[in-house]
Amino acid sequence: MREQLARNISIYRKLKGLTQEELAQKLGLSFQAVSKWENAQSMPDISLLPELSRILGVSIDKLLGYISQDKPITIYEETYKTKDYYWGTEPNKVCYQVLQLMPPARHLRLLDIGCGEGKDAVFFARNGYEVSAFDVTDAGIEKTRRLAEQAGVRLNVFKADILDYRLDTHYDIIFSSGVLNYIKPEFRTEIFENYKQHTNEHGLHVFNVFVHKPFIAPPPEKEPNAYKWYSGELLTHYHDWVITDSPEVIFSCKSTGIPHQHAMTKLIAQKPPA
Incomplete structure (x- = not known):
């Protein structure tokens, strides 16, 4: 404490x-x-x-490092309480890029920031990485543990708020999908510096963020604690790293049952040697 x-x-x-x-x-x-x-x-x-x-x-x-329980931070706290896995159990496609770029031929530590219901964290654990993962939802953490148990793998999963949690140990890979929009703009520089400082040489950061586009309607989800990112903004935090991949895509989504679109920036960046 x-x-x-x-x-x-x-x-x-x-x-x-x-x-x-x-x-x-x-x-x-x-x-x-x-x-x-x-x-x-x-x-x-x-x-x-x-x-x-x-x-x-x-x-x-x-x-003191505790998360307030008086109100949910994300709308997914209730969504994850259902029996079914809201996002499914198939890993994000970018997980396969991680396997290609940094296969676990040696002991590699990976952190999944905002693991949701655990599909990506469990995938990485099944493929031989030492995985730690955190989420702000109790229901998501419970489903992550359940999925890991079903897959017969171990991972360190815990509850934390992305705004408050700071790394104090080093990782080879830091991964996050669909979560960085919960970081307030005034926190971003300090948080990303913390992530970069606690990444081993040649380590990877694999992130994506939803970016604001004036020609795309706001998503039907009403997330009170999500904040806008803009095209190119994520890259500004990695001017001193090697950028392996950084596409911007527009895709269709039916996550709420209502067809809509998102614009997303994806980033894979590698830490250079000191």
């Missing part, structure tokens, strides 16, 4: 545009105290948490 709290204080302080000295002044403390919190050398006194929460504009639960 100490390390999670340390990261969160630093993250939300910077998002508020506060220096350590400014935060300390608001709390009536020395900047050394704040520095020790952010370096996980000490923790704030419990009596300071309400005021710290107010100043940083985030709940105490989130500061």
Whole structure:
């Protein structure tokens, strides 16, 4: 918990545009105290948490690394509670590209960000990767575990919110499909830097984002916590990596039973040697 709290204080302080000295002044403390919190050398006194929460504009639960249960973050929390797998169990086509580009001929660690019901995470585990995966939905995590059990594979699946969770261990492959639109624009640079820093040399990032196009109607899903991306925006975070593939596609979808279209940017980028 100490390390999670340390990261969160630093993250939300910077998002508020506060220096350590400014935060300390608001709390009536020395900047050394704040520095020790952010370096996980000490923790704030419990009596300071309400005021710290107010100043940083985030709940105490989130500061401590817990996800609030008072309301669902995504519409899929309810959708995933059905017996059937909403997205099916066949892996995303880009999963096969990962197999081609970085086959598990040696021990490779892979993280699936926003694994949903687990179809891609389980596919990777079945093919020999050491897989960790997280999602914000309890129902999705449960279905991921069930699918893994049916496939006879092990994976580390846990609950986390993409806005709050930061990596503290290295991976060879970081994968995410259909989830990065939940990252607020002001969080993106910091989050992607965290992902890049915790990727091994020659490692891959395999991502896609839905991009805004004025000639495509908004999707019928009413996602209150999804945010727009624009053509080329994802690439700006990888100017210092090797871009293996980055197409933009428009495709038809019937996920809600209502035919509609999406525009999507896909990215496969490789970390160069230091």
